[in-house]
Amino acid sequence: MTTSPPGESAQVEPSSPHSLPSFQGAVPTPITAEDRLIADFTAGLHAHKRVLVGSGDDCAVLAHPDSRSVISTDVLVEGVHFRRDWMSLEQIGRRAAAQNAADIAAMGASAHSAVAAVTIPKDMGNNEITALATGLAKGLESYGYALVGGDLSSGPCLQIAVTVIGDLAGRPPLLRCGAQVGDQVYFAGNLGDSAAGLALLERFQSPQAALDDPTLPGSLRGLVNKVISRYQVPEVPASLASRLALAGAHALMDVSDGLSRDGAKIAAASGVVIDLHPVLLEKYAQRLADLASFLGTSSWDWILGGGEDHGLLCTAPAGFAIPGFTLIGEVLSASTQAANITNKPEVTFSNEDDSSSSFNAYLLVEGQPYAQHGWDHFAS
Ligand SMILES: Nc1ncnc2c1ncn2[C@@H]1O[C@H](COP(=O)(O)OP(=O)(O)O)[C@@H](O)[C@H]1O
Ligand SMILES: Cc1ncc(C[n+]2csc(CCOP(=O)(O)OP(=O)(O)O)c2C)c(N)n1
Numbered sequence: 001m002t003t004s005p006p007g008e009s010a011q012v013e014p015s016s017p018h019s020l021p022s023f024q025g026a027v028p029t030p031i032t033a034e035d036r037l038i039a040d041f042t043a044g045l046h047a048h049k050r051v052l053v054g055s056g057d058d059c060a061v062l063a064h065p066d067s068r069s070v071i072s073t074d075v076l077v078e079g080v081h082f083r084r085d086w087m088s089l090e091q092i093g094r095r096a097a098a099q100n101a102a103d104i105a106a107m108g109a110s111a112h113s114a115v116a117a118v119t120i121p122k123d124m125g126n127n128e129i130t131a132l133a134t135g136l137a138k139g140l141e142s143y144g145y146a147l148v149g150g151d152l153s154s155g156p157c158l159q160i161a162v163t164v165i166g167d168l169a170g171r172p173p174l175l176r177c178g179a180q181v182g183d184q185v186y187f188a189g190n191l192g193d194s195a196a197g198l199a200l201l202e203r204f205q206s207p208q209a210a211l212d213d214p215t216l217p218g219s220l221r222g223l224v225n226k227v228i229s230r231y232q233v234p235e236v237p238a239s240l241a242s243r244l245a246l247a248g249a250h251a252l253m254d255v256s257d258g259l260s261r262d263g264a265k266i267a268a269a270s271g272v273v274i275d276l277h278p279v280l281l282e283k284y285a286q287r288l289a290d291l292a293s294f295l296g297t298s299s300w301d302w303i304l305g306g307g308e309d310h311g312l313l314c315t316a317p318a319g320f321a322i323p324g325f326t327l328i329g330e331v332l333s334a335s336t337q338a339a340n341i342t343n344k345p346e347v348t349f350s351n352e353d354d355s356s357s358s359f360n361a362y363l364l365v366e367g368q369p370y371a372q373h374g375w376d377h378f379a380s
């Protein structure tokens with residue numbers, strides 16, 4: 001067998017001398033109860049050129065069109081990312097796929113393959129496990145991923161950790177640190193919908209209870225259904241990602257923690273300031289305005305602070321024209337914004353009413369600091 005020089009991986013085609021036994025795709029002979037559950041996750045897998053050895057052995061063996069692989073993992077934890085009484089098991093599986101597909105798209109990469117580690121609580125029945133497995137398989141397939149392995153364990157709550165591998169097909173990766181002064185800021189995908197859906201479920205505790213509320217205006221029922229379903233399963237514009245590098249994009253990330261917080265991450269990584277323009281975001285805020293006032297809040301909090309729609313945020317020179325992307329702001333020089341930049345990106349001020357507001361110096365809204373509301377798992 002020939003070997004590649006260190007740091008260089010061979011481009012293996014299934015028909016090469018490296019040929020391996022054909023793709024297995026399922027546990028051959030279930031021996032334990034765990035094997036039978038694994039079969040739920042691998043049912044329906046089909047052979048793929050990328051997968052030389054699939055699920056069923058100690059590891060998968062993959063063929064890569066590009067000598068580099070793009071890899072990421074995201075874990076979804078019951079009670080933190082989803083609740084079983086707020087969505088179906090199939091939706092939870094689909095959500096895990098979408099959330100992970102977003103990270104590969106956020107590098108400008110295309111789908112390659114995935115492994116899934118799932119911790120299943122004892123109170124979940126076989127039908128529920130099958131529904132979860134079906135959702136995960138369908139979700140991964142819809143974004144173009146081949147599921148090639150994983151792990152199952154029993155545990156105290158449902159957790160799904162998916163590791164995704166992407167492919168750049170010769171393109172440069174699009175990094176958070178690539179934004180340049182003079183770039184414009186563009187966005188594709190949904191904005192605020194997932195946060196609106198979450199707010200409805202927090203208030204009413206189930207999709208049906210929200211729809212049954214007698215004070216809900218009939219004109220909002222369609223929107224209520226839409227935003228709850230987008231909280232349950234985000235719709236990631238992943239198919240746009242592979243075009244961005246060639247179209248001239250400089251920096252890219254997916255919005256999971258909120259537009260202002262994730263915008264600040266791009267700006268801080270690039271050493272620039274991002275200024276978001278409300279007039280360009282107005283159409284997103286208007287769409288959710290009546291629903292927000294029904295819940296006694298402002299849709300701007302969802303637009304600027306809500307995460308989990310997993311839209312794509314990118315910076316590119318003016319004139320960047322990819323259908324699906326909307327201009328929402330601009331990239332400014334950090335030095336001309338020196339008055340706003342401090343050594344600590346998060347600056348917290350005490351308000352008169354004893355609450356506090358945190359401003360990120362790298363992210364402005366219409367030239368002004370914005371009090372951040374995005375998600376932070378470990379905020380005290
Ligand atoms: N336990 C960990 N070990 C090493 N790197 C990690 C760990 N957790 C997160 N990271 C890295 O930190 C960065 C930020 O993580 P995160 O905020 O979860 O990104 P994203 O929003 O894209 O999922 C990513 O590059 C991620 O790979
Ligand atoms: C039951 C429930 N409560 C609260 C939330 C809101 N929430 C949980 S995690 C999160 C941020 C995104 O998750 P994270 O693990 O940070 O994703 P990543 O940035 O790693 O992609 C948000 C907005 C939720 N999705 N479900």
Ligand SMILES: [Mg+2]
Nearest residue numbers: 073074075256
């Ligand atoms: Mg993450």
